[in-house]
Amino acid sequence: xxxxxxxxxxxxxxxxxxxxxxVAGNDYYVNLGSQVLIAAIFAMSLNILVxxxxxxxxxHAAYLGVSAYATAxxxxxxxxxxxxxxxxxxxxxxLLAAFYGxxxxxxxxLGFLMITLALGQILWGLAYRWVAVTGGDNGLSGLARPxxxxxxxxxxxxxxxxxxxxxxxxxxxxxxxxxxxxxxSLKGARDQPRRMRAxxxxxxxxxxxxxVVSGFWGGVAGLLxxxxxxxxxxxxxxxxxxxxxxxxxxxxxxxxxxxPLVGAALxxxxxxxxxxxxxxxxxxxxxxxxxxxxxxxxxxxxxxQRLWARWASRRGKGGR
Amino acid sequence: xxxxxxxxxxxxxxxxxxxxxxxxxxIAAGERRLIIGPNGAGKTTLxxxxxxxxxxxxxxxRLFGEEVGHLRPDQRAQRGLARTxxxxxxxxxxxxxxxxxxxxxxxxxxxxxxxxxxARRRDLRExxxxxxxxxxxxxxxDRPLAAASYGEKRRAEIAMALAQDPRLLLLDEPLAGxxxxxxxxxxxxxxxxxxxxxxxxxxxxxxxxxxxxERITVLHYGTVIVEGTRAEVVAHPRTRxxxxxx
Amino acid sequence: xGFWITQSLNSLALGGLLFTLSAGFSxxxxxxxxxxLSHGAYFMLGAYIGLTLLRTGMNFWLAMLLAGxxxxxxxxxxxxxxxxxxxxxxLSQVLATLGIAFMIADACLWIWSGDPMPLPGPASLEGAVPxxxxxxxxxxxxxxxxxxxxxxxLLLVVERTRIGAMIRAGVDDLDMARAVGIxxxxxxxxxxxxxxxxxxxxxxxxxxxxxxxxxxxxxxLPLALVVVILGGVGSLTGAAIGSVVIGFIYTFGQxxxxxxxxxxxxxxxxxxxxxxxxxxxxRVTT
Numbered sequence: 140x141x142x143x144x145x146x147x148x149x150x151x152x153x154x155x156x157x158x159x160x161x162v163a164g165n166d167y168y169v170n171l172g173s174q175v176l177i178a179a180i181f182a183m184s185l186n187i188l189v190x191x192x193x194x195x196x197x198x199h200a201a202y203l204g205v206s207a208y209a210t211a212x213x214x215x216x217x218x219x220x221x222x223x224x225x226x227x228x229x230x231x232x233x234l235l236a237a238f239y240g241x242x243x244x245x246x247x248x249l250g251f252l253m254i255t256l257a258l259g260q261i262l263w264g265l266a267y268r269w270v271a272v273t274g275g276d277n278g279l280s281g282l283a284r285p286x287x288x289x290x291x292x293x294x295x296x297x298x299x300x301x302x303x304x305x306x307x308x309x310x311x312x313x314x315x316x317x318x319x320x321x322x323x324s325l326k327g328a329r330d331q332p333r334r335m336r337a338x339x340x341x342x343x344x345x346x347x348x349x350x351v352v353s354g355f356w357g358g359v360a361g362l363l364x365x366x367x368x369x370x371x372x373x374x375x376x377x378x379x380x381x382x383x384x385x386x387x388x389x390x391x392x393x394x395x396x397x398x399p400l401v402g403a404a405l406x407x408x409x410x411x412x413x414x415x416x417x418x419x420x421x422x423x424x425x426x427x428x429x430x431x432x433x434x435x436x437x438x439x440x441x442x443x444q445r446l447w448a449r450w451a452s453r454r455g456k457g458g459r
Numbered sequence: 460x461x462x463x464x465x466x467x468x469x470x471x472x473x474x475x476x477x478x479x480x481x482x483x484x485x486i487a488a489g490e491r492r493l494i495i496g497p498n499g500a501g502k503t504t505l506x507x508x509x510x511x512x513x514x515x516x517x518x519x520x521r522l523f524g525e526e527v528g529h530l531r532p533d534q535r536a537q538r539g540l541a542r543t544x545x546x547x548x549x550x551x552x553x554x555x556x557x558x559x560x561x562x563x564x565x566x567x568x569x570x571x572x573x574x575x576x577x578a579r580r581r582d583l584r585e586x587x588x589x590x591x592x593x594x595x596x597x598x599x600x601d602r603p604l605a606a607a608s609y610g611e612k613r614r615a616e617i618a619m620a621l622a623q624d625p626r627l628l629l630l631d632e633p634l635a636g637x638x639x640x641x642x643x644x645x646x647x648x649x650x651x652x653x654x655x656x657x658x659x660x661x662x663x664x665x666x667x668x669x670x671x672x673e674r675i676t677v678l679h680y681g682t683v684i685v686e687g688t689r690a691e692v693v694a695h696p697r698t699r700x701x702x703x704x705x
Numbered sequence: 706x707g708f709w710i711t712q713s714l715n716s717l718a719l720g721g722l723l724f725t726l727s728a729g730f731s732x733x734x735x736x737x738x739x740x741x742l743s744h745g746a747y748f749m750l751g752a753y754i755g756l757t758l759l760r761t762g763m764n765f766w767l768a769m770l771l772a773g774x775x776x777x778x779x780x781x782x783x784x785x786x787x788x789x790x791x792x793x794x795x796l797s798q799v800l801a802t803l804g805i806a807f808m809i810a811d812a813c814l815w816i817w818s819g820d821p822m823p824l825p826g827p828a829s830l831e832g833a834v835p836x837x838x839x840x841x842x843x844x845x846x847x848x849x850x851x852x853x854x855x856x857x858x859l860l861l862v863v864e865r866t867r868i869g870a871m872i873r874a875g876v877d878d879l880d881m882a883r884a885v886g887i888x889x890x891x892x893x894x895x896x897x898x899x900x901x902x903x904x905x906x907x908x909x910x911x912x913x914x915x916x917x918x919x920x921x922x923x924x925x926l927p928l929a930l931v932v933v934i935l936g937g938v939g940s941l942t943g944a945a946i947g948s949v950v951i952g953f954i955y956t957f958g959q960x961x962x963x964x965x966x967x968x969x970x971x972x973x974x975x976x977x978x979x980x981x982x983x984x985x986x987x988r989v990t991t
Contacts, residue, residue, distance in 0.1 A: 195796060245979045249740050249795070253930055254978045257971045260927050264967020320564055320580075321573040327550060327561050334548045337510060338623070339536035339565035352573075378923055382742075382803055389800055419815055425807030432801045433790055 152397075156303055166295040173295070175400075175407045176302040177363045180309050182387040182399030184356030189385065190393030191317055192349050193329030195252050197381050198259025201239070202354040204376030205262060206232040206361025211279040211371050212272065221285035225362045232361065236354020240347045259381055266373040278372030282365055292366070302363055309356055314396050316352065325349050326394075386424070390431050392438025401439050461524040463488040463627050463657035469508055469518035478504040479515070480681035486674075488523075488626075489654040493672030494661045497701060501681040502661045503545060506629050509659075510542050511535045522627065537566060539626030543616045543633060551605035555596060555615050558604055559587040562619035587622070594618045594648055610641030617648060621656075628652070630660040634667060642667060664702070669693070677701065707839040712956050714836065718845040718914065720952030721852025725907030726925055727932040727944045728859060729900025735876040735939020736896050738795050739788065743802040744904055745926030746809035751776045751905025752917035753817050756824050765827035765909075773906035780901025784894045806922060814919050824912025844913055851910060855903070856945050863941055872896060876939040928955075931974040 159172045185199045209228035213219045219227070243254045266273045273279065284292040292298045316322050327335045328342045335342050365371050374380065383406060391402025406424065414420040435442040464486040471479040478501045486492050494502050507513040509520055511532035520528045527535050550558050560583045564570040577583075591597045594614045599607060607615065613633060620628055633649070634642050646667050652658065662668035669675075675692040677685040685695045692698055730744045751772045758768035783805060791797045826844045833840040863869035871892055874882040883889050908917070915921065928951065936947025951970065958966040 195799075242975060242979050249738070249799070250978060252740065252799070253934060254975060256927065256930065257934075257974045257978070261968050261971045261975070264971070265965075268964045268967060270964075315574045315576065318576040318578065319573045320570050320577045323557075323561060323564070323577050324570055326552075330550050330552065331548050333512065333532075334544070334550075335565075336532040337512075337536055337542055337544075338562050338619070339533050340570065341531075341533050378927065382807075385800070385803070386807075419811055421811035422808050422815070425804045425811065428804035428807070429787065429801050432797050432804060433787070436794070436797055 153307065156306075157300075160296040160299050169295040169299050171407065171411055173299045173302045173363075173367055174411075175404050176299075176306045177360055177367060178384075178387060178403035178407055179400040180306055180363065181357060181360035182384055182391065182403050183309060183313055183396075184353050184360060185384050186388045186393060186399045187313065187316070187325075187349055187353040187356070189388050190395070190398070191322065191325050191329065192346060192353075194247070194346065194350075195385070196243070196255040197252055197378065197385060198239075198243075198255035198257070199353075199357055199384050200376050200378075200380035201259045201262045202232050202236060202357030203361035203364055203380070204266065204371070204373075205235055206358035207365035207371040207375055208266065208273060208279065210362055210365050211282045214282050215279060221283055221366065222287060225285065225366075228362065229355065229358045232358030233351060233355045236351045236357075237347075239354070240350035244343060244346055244350065256378065256381075259376065260378065263373055263376040263378070266376050273373070276373065278370060280370040282369050282371075284366050284369065298367060302367070305359065305363060309359060310396065313356065317396065321345070321348075386428050388438075390428055390439055392440030392442070395438065395440045398438050398440040405439070460488060462486060462521070463490065463523060464509065464659065465519075465521040465524075466509070467519045467521075469505070469520065470516045471504060471508055471513060472516055477681050479508060481518075482678070482681065482683055484676060484683065484686075486657060486659060488657055490657055491671055491673045492657075492659045493668055493675045494659065494678060495664045495668070495675060496678035499680075500678040502678055503631060504681070505678065506542065506631055506661060510540060510629060533565075536623070539624075540629070541620040541623050541625035541627070542629035543620055543631055545631045545635070547609075547612050547616060549604050549612060549616060549619070551603070554601050554603050555607060555611070556584065556587045556591065556600040558615055559590055559619055559622050560584065562622045563587065563590075566623055590618050590622045591615075593621065593651075595644060610637050610645070613637060613641070613645060614648065617645070621652070625656060627657045627659070630658065630662075632661055632663070634662060634665065646671065708960075710837050710839045711841060712960055713953070714839075714841050714845065714849075716953040716956040717949065718848045718952070719956055720949035721848045722907055722911045722914070723928055723932050723948035723951055724852050724945055725855055725903050725910060727929045727936070727948055728855070728941060729903035730929040731933045731936065731939055731941070731944045732872065732876075732896050733900040734933060736872060736879075737788075737798075737893050739798045739802065740930075741802050741897075741900065742799060742926065743783075743806040743809060743922075744900070744929055745922035745924070746806040746813075747776050747780065747901045747904035748908040748911070748925050749917060749922040750779070750809055750813060750908070752824065752908030752912045752921065753813050754905070755909030755912055756817070756822060756917060759825055765825075769906055769909040772909045773902045776905025777898040777902030781894050781898035783901075784897035788897070789890065789893070806926075810919065810922055817917075819919050821916045821918035823916040824909065826913035848910055848914070855906070856941065859941050868892075868895070927971070931970060934974045934977055 160169045163169050163172065181203055184202070185196065188194045188196050206228045209231045210221070210224045213224035213227055214221055239258050242258065243251055246254055267275060284298065286292065287301070290297065290301070292301050324335065324340050324345050328340065328345050332342050364375065387402030387406050388399055389402070390405055391400065392398030409420050409424050413423065417423055431438065462485045464484070466482055466484040469479050469482045470477065482505060494505070496502055504513065508515050511527070511530060511534070515528055518528070519526055522535065522538055522540060525538065527538065550561065553561070560577070563583055563586060588597055588600055591600050594617060596611060596614055596618060599611060604612065604615065617633065634645060637645060649658070649671060660668065660671070669689060672689055674687065675689055676683055677692060677698055679701050684701060685692050685698050687695070726744070726748055730741055733739055733741045754775050755768045755772040758771055759765065787801055787805070788798050791801060830844040830847050833842050834846070836846070863872055871882070871887045874887060875889065875892060879889065932944060932947040932951050935950060936943030936945070954973070955966065955970055958969040962969065
């Protein structure tokens with residue numbers, strides 16, 4: 140099972156994350172924390188495909204966007220409560236992922252990349268043009284935050300803890316998924332698909348199921364996104380959004396559980412904090428990304444682990 | 460008794476060039492069959508057609524009496540077919556034991572289970588160790604596959620095939636690239652496989668392969684030119700023709 | 706009747722623009738197997754550079770050529786110092802181009818600020834002329850002509866010159882090309898530079914029609930993808946045909962079904978990819 144050392148590390152990290160609002164001082168940083176967690180969930184969902192499945196997608200924003208739009212629309216136009224709307228939206232998003240998965244999995248590698256990009260662009264185009272339903276460029280607004288079991292999520296701190304709870308559930312579920320026999324078969328299909336078939340595995344089905352699971356968790360991120368912002372616009376479905384998510388996954392470390400969180404923190408912090416000091420933070424982000432792709436292709440988390448291991452062994456503590 | 464493998468008039472062309480040109484073959488259950496032929500004769504293509512990695516243009520493949528030509532490779536594996544490949548394509552990021560566990564899972568329904576950790580399955584770990592002991596790799600079970608020697612990788616591949624308790628085992632040049640010692644140990648391993656596994660092997664006509672074979676099929680330009688017992692094939696004039704150049 | 710003529714000519718003009726954008730993308734993808742996600746950014750940067758040159762009063766065609774040359778040099782440097790380091794790792798190369806796209810986009814925002822700016826077209830081509838009963842902007846007719854000239858020129862290079870033969874060989878079978886002694890590394894740099902240069906030229910030509918604005922790169926990149934997927938990777942004529950087809954689909958789609966214009970654009974791409982994912986790529990990619 141999970142070793143005591145890993146468990147202790149996870150507990151420490153959980154406590155650190157839980158302490159953020161207490162340490163942060165003002166709402167601005169607490170909200171930043173919420174944004175990081177939402178982005179992290181989104182990146183984790185993409186990581187199932189990219190890191191563990193070996194399928195690079197540039198259309199993942201579709202699931203965040205559809206989930207967010209569906210929630211807002213169902214709440215506004217159908218008068219559903221935010222949680223009920225969210226549950227329906229999640230179902231719709233999962234069905235979308237099931238459909239898109241059948242199309243996208245006709246190809247692999249660059250073909251897959253392009254199909255996912257095209258499928259994402261179709262939805263972006265719809266959000267932009269179908270003004271009657273989506274509000275076009277203005278988007279949909281006025282969605283109230285839910286109150287699960289009477290818990291008022293209006294304040295920054297309350298919403299942060301809500302996001303943290305959802306993040307924790309997602310982290311645990313995806314962690315179990317990745318460590319399970321199914322997860323092992325997904326990783327195997329990533330590494331040697333032909334060998335996996337020879338061993339009796341239905342590689343297409345493994346990939347399709349993973350695609351749907353990935354879309355589901357992307358939809359969960361979409362729910363948090365629209366609850367947090369009380370607003371959704373076509374930008375959430377854009378190619379830029381999908382590209383940013385990919386950036387987070389690659390930078391943090393694909394095929395690691397914490398990589399997406401690290402990548403999300405990197406991007407969000409650069410966007411909001413660094414931008415106050417460095418005007419050209421996007422330029423910097425792009426440069427950092429290219430540097431990671433060249434020098435640390437496994438991402439920041441494994442890179443840091445390697446440095447830590449080297450440092451630890453040099454200090455005579457014995458490497459990992 | 461039903462033949463383990465029954466191929467009838469199998470054909471496959473690539474862009475007009477026939478790689479497999481009307482091959483028919485019957486392999487009895489428990490038999491040890493060797494397939495030889497010059498390079499480019501279509502031996503691996505034939506294996507790919509049997510395992511499903513390639514779809515035949517025409518002809519039939521029957522596994523223990525059941526027509527499998529329309530089935531995917533994983534479906535054929537589920538019916539008791541296992542194979543090794545010429546180029547080793549195992550899982551370098553995993554340990555040798557984990558590679559074997561992956562093979563064992565392939566035929567069980569628990570491979571679909573998405574929640575409980577695989578690491579918890581002690582039964583799988585123990586069975587993997589047993590299989591690895593059969594091939595002499597127990598000592599290196601926890602070594603990452605990438606760190607294993609070429610001979611160890613070959614033996615691991617065979618272990619993975621055996622771990623699935625196959626009825627028909629296809630071996631594509633299992634002795635290639637091995638040192639004398641490694642070759643001897645793999646040979647012994649193959650000879651120790653019980654008779655409930657039918658073995659078809661592609662190899663070069665080395666003494667080791669010839670000694671192992673009961674019946675030999677000689678392929679040339681995608682067709683069977685000679686077939687028979689070892690003695691018959693070795694003595695046949697066409698065999699010598701093909702190898703010394705017609 | 707006038708409507709159909711005007712929109713058809715608009716379609717051809719858009720097709721011409723798309724061709725200058727996509728031809729380079731197709732060659733880069735066909736030869737180097739890299740989906741150059743910074744291609745739209747080269748188009749945009751070329752337009753901005755052209756704008757700055759035009760503001761100095763330079764002749765339009767000279768500005769276009771200089772902007773193209775600048776982008777070609779820029780592309781060569783990127784290929785040599787970033788992409789070549791990642792040789793053999795196609796996914797890493799694609800991701801690197803993504804990062805570079807981000808960098809270029811932000812740099813453009815920094816240097817030229819966020820306001821959309823139309824490029825002034827050549828004075829000699831101002832105004833409209835009667836064409837088959839309708840009045841049509843002269844400049845757009847010129848765009849069609851220029852695109853045709855570029856197509857002819859590229860076809861000449863690819864079909865009749867030695868370097869063209871090397872490109873065709875590389876697109877066909879890269880390992881074989883290496884084996885017969887074709888200097889693949891240099892060829893890659895040259896083709897990437899050519900692609901970037903073409904994109905830059907396209908940006909300047911498009912300037913009077915589309916203007917230049919932040920986000921132009923993200924708008925153009927998917928169009929290049931659609932054209933190349935439809936027309937076939939590595940094929941100039943395919944890119945030409947694909948550009949014209951997309952030009953027509955987009956223009957008429959915008960005019961007749963504005964709500965669904967974008968969907969109509971990408972649906973053919975999805976359909977083609979879904980129906981023939983392997984048939985589009987000469988080599989089987991994993």
